[in-house]
Amino acid sequence: MRIALHSSLSFGQHGSIISATHRVSAYRNTEQRQSRAVTIVVVMTDSNHQANLTEKSEPQRYTPAELEAKWQPRWDADESLYRAEPAGSARPKYYVLEMLPYPSGQLHMGHVRNYSIGDALARYMWMRGYNVLHPMGWDAFGLPAENAALKNNTPPREWTLSNIAAMRRQMRRMGFSYDWSTEVTTCLPEYYRWNQWFFLRMFERDLVYRKQSKVNWCPQCATVLANEQVVNGCCWRHEDTLVEQRNLEQWFFRITKYADELVAGLDQLEGWPEKVRTMQRNWIGRSEGAYVDFSVADSAERITVFTTRVDTIFGATSLQLAPEHAVAKQFAAADANVGAAAAAMIEQQKIARESGDMGAAMNELEKHGVFTGRYAINPFNGEKVPVWIANYVLLDYGTGAIMSVPAHDERDFDFAKKYDLPIVPVIEPAVQSDPPAEMPFVSEDGVLINSGEFTGLSCEAAQKKMAAQAEAKNYGKATVVFRLKDWGVSRQRYWGTPIPMLHCDKDGLVPVPEDQLPVLLPEQIEITQQGGSPLGRVPSFLNTTCPKCGGPAQRETDTMDTFVDSSWYFYRYADAQNSNAAFDPAKVAYWFPIDQYIGGVEHAILHLIYSRFWTRVMRDLGLIKNSEPATRLFTQGMVIKDGSKMSKSKGNVVSPDDMIARYGADATRMYALFAAPPDRDLDWQEDGVAGISRFLSRVYRLATSPAAQRSISAGTVDLNSLQPLEQKLLRKLHQTIAKISLDFDGRWHFNTCIAAIMELVNEISSADADLDSGVVTPAVVREIFTSLTLLLAPFAPFLAAELWELFGGEGAVFRTPWPTFNPDLARDDTIEVPVQVNGKLVNVVAMPAGSSEDAIREAALADSKVQSRVAGKTVAKIIVVPGKLVNLVVK
RNA sequence: GCCCGGAUGGCGAAACUGGCAGACGCAGCGGACUUAAAAUCCGCAGACCUUAACCGGUCGUGGGAGUUCAAGUCUCCCUCCGGGCACCA
Numbered sequence: 016m017r018i019a020l021h022s023s024l025s026f027g028q029h030g031s032i033i034s035a036t037h038r039v040s041a042y043r044n045t046e047q048r049q050s051r052a053v054t055i056v057v058v059m060t061d062s063n064h065q066a067n068l069t070e071k072s073e074p075q076r077y078t079p080a081e082l083e084a085k086w087q088p089r090w091d092a093d094e095s096l097y098r099a100e101p102a103g104s105a106r107p108k109y110y111v112l113e114m115l116p117y118p119s120g121q122l123h124m125g126h127v128r129n130y131s132i133g134d135a136l137a138r139y140m141w142m143r144g145y146n147v148l149h150p151m152g153w154d155a156f157g158l159p160a161e162n163a164a165l166k167n168n169t170p171p172r173e174w175t176l177s178n179i180a181a182m183r184r185q186m187r188r189m190g191f192s193y194d195w196s197t198e199v200t201t202c203l204p205e206y207y208r209w210n211q212w213f214f215l216r217m218f219e220r221d222l223v224y225r226k227q228s229k230v231n232w233c234p235q236c237a238t239v240l241a242n243e244q245v246v247n248g249c250c251w252r253h254e255d256t257l258v259e260q261r262n263l264e265q266w267f268f269r270i271t272k273y274a275d276e277l278v279a280g281l282d283q284l285e286g287w288p289e290k291v292r293t294m295q296r297n298w299i300g301r302s303e304g305a306y307v308d309f310s311v312a313d314s315a316e317r318i319t320v321f322t323t324r325v326d327t328i329f330g331a332t333s334l335q336l337a338p339e340h341a342v343a344k345q346f347a348a349a350d351a352n353v354g355a356a357a358a359a360m361i362e363q364q365k366i367a368r369e370s371g372d373m374g375a376a377m378n379e380l381e382k383h384g385v386f387t388g389r390y391a392i393n394p395f396n397g398e399k400v401p402v403w404i405a406n407y408v409l410l411d412y413g414t415g416a417i418m419s420v421p422a423h424d425e426r427d428f429d430f431a432k433k434y435d436l437p438i439v440p441v442i443e444p445a446v447q448s449d450p451p452a453e454m455p456f457v458s459e460d461g462v463l464i465n466s467g468e469f470t471g472l473s474c475e476a477a478q479k480k481m482a483a484q485a486e487a488k489n490y491g492k493a494t495v496v497f498r499l500k501d502w503g504v505s506r507q508r509y510w511g512t513p514i515p516m517l518h519c520d521k522d523g524l525v526p527v528p529e530d531q532l533p534v535l536l537p538e539q540i541e542i543t544q545q546g547g548s549p550l551g552r553v554p555s556f557l558n559t560t561c562p563k564c565g566g567p568a569q570r571e572t573d574t575m576d577t578f579v580d581s582s583w584y585f586y587r588y589a590d591a592q593n594s595n596a597a598f599d600p601a602k603v604a605y606w607f608p609i610d611q612y613i614g615g616v617e618h619a620i621l622h623l624i625y626s627r628f629w630t631r632v633m634r635d636l637g638l639i640k641n642s643e644p645a646t647r648l649f650t651q652g653m654v655i656k657d658g659s660k661m662s663k664s665k666g667n668v669v670s671p672d673d674m675i676a677r678y679g680a681d682a683t684r685m686y687a688l689f690a691a692p693p694d695r696d697l698d699w700q701e702d703g704v705a706g707i708s709r710f711l712s713r714v715y716r717l718a719t720s721p722a723a724q725r726s727i728s729a730g731t732v733d734l735n736s737l738q739p740l741e742q743k744l745l746r747k748l749h750q751t752i753a754k755i756s757l758d759f760d761g762r763w764h765f766n767t768c769i770a771a772i773m774e775l776v777n778e779i780s781s782a783d784a785d786l787d788s789g790v791v792t793p794a795v796v797r798e799i800f801t802s803l804t805l806l807l808a809p810f811a812p813f814l815a816a817e818l819w820e821l822f823g824g825e826g827a828v829f830r831t832p833w834p835t836f837n838p839d840l841a842r843d844d845t846i847e848v849p850v851q852v853n854g855k856l857v858n859v860v861a862m863p864a865g866s867s868e869d870a871i872r873e874a875a876l877a878d879s880k881v882q883s884r885v886a887g888k889t890v891a892k893i894i895v896v897p898g899k900l901v902n903l904v905v906k
Numbered sequence: 907g908c909c910c911g912g913a914u915g916g917c918g919a920a921a922c923u924g925g926c927a928g929a930c931g932c933a934g935c936g937g938a939c940u941u942a943a944a945a946u947c948c949g950c951a952g953a954c955c956u957u958a959a960c961c962g963g964u965c966g967u968g969g970g971a972g973u974u975c976a977a978g979u980c981u982c983c984c985u986c987c988g989g990g991c992a993c994c995a
Binding site: 076289290293294297298300302304320321322323324335380382405406407408409411412413417418419420424425426427496497498616619620689690691692694695696697698700702703705706707709710713716757758761762764766767769770771772773774777780847848849850851853854856859891892893894896899900902903904 | 994
């Protein structure tokens with residue numbers, strides 16, 4: 016007969032017929048189990064049930080739904096459980112952060128993976144004695160709320176907040192250890208007012224400005240996108256929607272002011288993946304070069320070119336302008352043929368851009384151009400060079416004009432070949448090769464020729480000297496240009512932070528006075544799909560008074576890009592309740608920088624560059640000391656199913672709720688860590704989750720076995736009188752402790768950590784009979800099970816909490832010190848030495864640990880299998896690698 | 907085109923500094939328990955050859971070359987897959 020229920024303790028607290036039957040039926044039942052539930056009730060009414068339980072107890076069934084139903088409310092009720100201690104705590108601080116989700120209403124497996132990694136780390140660090148800050152929040156502004164409003168007629172705020180509630184519930188079900196007292200919700204005025212506050216501070220410092228500019232417009236979103244949000248010519252949210260170019264008055268953050276520092280800072284970010292640093296470096300695109308002014312013959316006009324190879328300027332045989340360049344337009348207007356050709360190029364580029372894969376399409380375009388009929392004068396040698404308009408010159412990089420040096424640039428070479436322009440070599444390879452270097456010779460490892468007074472200089476020296484001369488003679492200067500553009504933050508949308516600016520007829524642009532913050536989003540608003548900012552159609556919002564003149568004024572109706580919200584949210588976690596400031600600098604100084612940030616690599620440029628920029632702005636405002644938000648960054652791999660990334664469109668989405676219902680939260684999160692190392696893509700196989708569930712069930716069964724239960728009151732282990740089997744078990748235990756500790760502190764291969772725990776459990780399992788018979792003393796049994804529980808705690812918190820209670824552990828298992836590794840116990844007393852002959856394995860000989868090289872050599876030679884291999888041949892060499900192997904080289 | 911990952915059994919993977927390739931798990935097969943099934947437990951499991959069976963042998967980490975007593979791991983060349991950048995002057 017089976018007497019169910021987890022332990023006598025929970026019995027006493029919850030022992031009623033109703034709760035017992037309820038708990039059993041909470042799980043998927045067979046009728047058989049139902050009938051066993053009735054048996055429980057009978058035992059429960061027995062006043063001596065405690066004694067009966069101990070006498071008759073048998074291993075119990077692992078029912079994750081019961082454990083979750085028991086522990087989740089307890090954890091929810093105990094607010095101190097995951098709360099960080101304030102600054103000044105005696106413990107060292109550790110800030111572990113996972114990227115906050117957009118509250119779509121459904122947690123997906125990517126979240127589960129991300130948060131399972133962070134949660135394991137947070138729990139481990141608590142157990143290692145750190146003061147851990149482990150917060151969570153919601154990136155709650157954004158377009159989907161408006162789309163939902165259109166579709167379901169639900170106000171964005173209501174829709175968002177109910178999604179948040181649903182996802183918070185899912186996170187709690189998963190057992191994630193967040194300190195909810197620091198929760199941040201970016202769509203609430205308590206948060207976004209500080210966006211506005213920062214905006215005003217930045218406006219004061221000229222870090223915000225407004226300009227008319229060509230912008231990316233997504234017709235689906237009916238709003239503007241930042242450059243970073245355009246992917247292959249399409250909107251980052253609507254992969255099939257081509258982005259249009261429009262001219263609009265927009266607000267910009269002057270991120271380029273920090274471009275240099277943002278690149279330089281990457282070198283110090285050793286805790287960030289090289290991949291992310293490279294992506295950011297490419298994105299910012301810093302390049303050193305020079306501006307050179309060419310005057311136009313028979314005109315007052317000047318054309319400034321940007322070049323990184325001013326040393327090749329004596330080889331410039333033409334200038335090339337982007338078709339949209341101001342001077343190009345002028346020349347085009349003066350000549351119908353030129354005008355038509357330029358217009359055709361612009362049209363062609365537009366088509367290429369719209370072909371979807373813009374970069375590739377633009378690359379494919381054959382280089383062509385048109386001669387404008389005009390000439391420019393090279394200031395270095397006074398030579399006249401023809402001015403062309405060319406389709407391969409980009410308007411928005413450098414100056415939109417280049418000098419063409421066919422001898423030393425691939426593209427210019429192609430172009431010159433096509434149009435028969437002269438090709439004048441001005442650099443000679445430093446080392447003459449045979450056959451001679453092909454044209455174009457693009458390397459900078461060379462010496463100048465045909466370059467007047469500069470002839471004979473190295474490229475590097477010439478670049479410096481020529482830039483200096485250009486500056487001295489006032490026709491150019493050394494410069495650094497960036498690919499990075501200022502961050503356009505205006506969005507013509509409703510569900511975002513209102514930009515705190517006014518337009519007054521008399522005073523022009525006027526910032527909203529600080530004491531009038533927050534500028535609240537109006538609640539009652541009709542969402543329509545008309546163009547323009549929705550807020551412009553709300554008179555009560557739009558019309559206000561100018562704080563300067565008291566006259567009528569209109570509010571700015573654009574809202575901020577939601578990447579503003581996520582640029583600094585993690586600072587707010589340090590002081591989330593503060594209603595007087597964005598945060599208390601002292602609190603932030605304590606917690607920052609973030610010790611470990613964890614999230615998807617898809618944010619490598621957008622969010623992570625903006626955050627680094629914002630951090631520097633706050634530093635320069637004197638609010639914080641750190642220049643970088645996070646010391647270490649970890650980017651986890653994607654969750655794949657059936658060969659492709661989980662997505663609604665592929666129809667291969669697995670719902671976490673489903674997994675929890677079938678296998679429990681512990682098995683779900685543990686599988687997310689077990690199936691692959693966290694930085695690699697993970698293949699979701701439901702059978703694998705079932706496997707983890709079976710494993711946890713075996714652990715539970717072993718821990719509730721009679722032998723384990725009898726050990727609960729046992730004393731401490733006497734290390735001086737251990738039996739061989741006890742030694743063996745403790746050895747495995749301590750080897751496991753060592754492995755997992757090492758991994759948490761290092762490479763984070765949680766898949767092998769969990770495999771190691773499985774090996775330990777397999778070993779306990781095969782000693783089952785000896786545990787039961789008493790060959791293994793209760794003290795050792797208890798030691799093994801309590802340590803196993805602690806090792807499981809970061810990965811399977813529900814089961815760990817239950818077992819901890821079962822074994823009479825004090826307090827929360829997550830605040831119990833991590834088991835200490837004892838090298839003496841972990842040491843093997845015999846080692847197996849593989850013996851190879853000519854590199855092929857012949858046999859494995861067992862040797863006492865610490866055997867001398869000589870002893871190992873002797874044993875290897877004495878081995879019969881080895882002897883038969885060696886017989887009749889000469890042993891030329893014997894390689895003994897202590898602790899590894901023996902290799903006999905035989906001829 | 908350039909940069910960064912990756913390729914190991916039927917599948918997910920392991921092997922951290924060159925030292926027993928395939929730990930751990932999934933799926934599979936055989937057995938025990940059961941009237942039966944499920945669950946559980948025990949065992950087998952890279953491929954091929956050989957054998958009645960054991961024994962034994964050969965090959966094997968995308969392909970090819972190399973360094974080494976020894977290569978999944980290091981070097982060079984190539985193929986394929988994934989990601990990023992892409993006329994950036």
